[in-house]
Amino acid sequence: MNAPQDDRLQPAEQAFVGRLARHFAPPPLSAARRAAFDAAVWARLQRRRRRRRLLPAGAAAAAALLWLLFSGHPGERLPPAETRSDAMPLLQAVLEDALAEEESAVLPAEYRVLAQVFLDRPWTEAQP
C-alpha cells in the first residue's frame, strides 16, 4: 500500500508525486523511539483508566453534596418540591455523564440508589 495507486495520473504527475513522497517523509522510528512510543501509549491508556475509575466517585460526591444542600438537617422538613426540582436537571446530568462515560447500559447499584432517592424512581433489580 506504499506505492501510489491512482493509475490515472500522467507520467509527469506520477514523477511529481513520487518526488513529494520521497522528500516529505519522516525519519524511520528507531528501536528506542518505538519503545518510547509504546510506553507513551500505555501511559495515556492508564491515565484514561484512572480517570474513568475516579469518575463514579466524583459523581457520588456531587450527588452527596446535592443531598446535603437540598435535604436539610436530620429532622428538618425537606425543601419545597419546586426547590428540589431545581436540583434535578443537575443531578440528572451528573448521572447521565457518568453513565455515558462508563459505556454501560445498566446503572451500578450505587447510582440506582441515588436515582431512587433523588429522582423518585422506583427501585428495580439489575437486569441479567
Next chain:
Amino acid sequence: MAGRVAHAPAARVGTVREAERDARFRAFVVAYRERAWRLAWRLVGGDAAAAEDVAQEAFVKAYRALDRFREEASLATWFYRILVRQAQSYWRWQAVRAAWRRQDQQPAAPQGPGDPLLRRRIATALGRLSPSQRTAFVLVHLEGFSVREAAQVMAKPEGTVKSHLHRALRLLRQELADLADDTGGQAP
C-alpha cells in the same frame, strides 16, 4: 459476604477479558505504529512531536473500540479515521496559534532525511490546501491508500475524494512548479 463470593468469578472473567484485550491492543500497536507515525507526520506537516501526540491519541481511542471490531481491517479503517480527525483537530489549533503568533516567529522546520528547505516548502504547500484536499492527497498519493480506502477513512464518497485529489494536485504543481518539471528542481 455471599454476594461478594458470587461476584468473584465474574470479576475473574473481567480480568481475563481485559488481559486478552490488552494483548490484542499491544499487537495492534506494534502492527500499525510505524504507519500511523508516518501518516500523522505527513498530515501535521512534519512536526514530529505533534505527529506522536496525534498517533498516540488515536491508538488510545482505538483501544476502546477493540471489542466492537472483530475484523482487523474494519478496526484499521476506523483507527485511521480517528487519526485523520486528530490531525484535523491539530490543524485547527495550529490556525488559532498562528493567529496569535508574531509575524517574525516561524514554526519549527519539519525534521527528517533529505533537504530541510525543500521539506519545509512541501509542508507549507500542503498546509495551504484545504483539510480535505490535504488529507486525500496524503492518504492516496503519499501513503498509497486506494481511493476507495481513502473514501472509507474520510467517510466521503469516492467521487468527492477524487475531486479533492485533482484540485490538490493542481494546486501543489502550481506551488511547487520547480519540482513539477522533469528535472525535479535539480540543476542539470
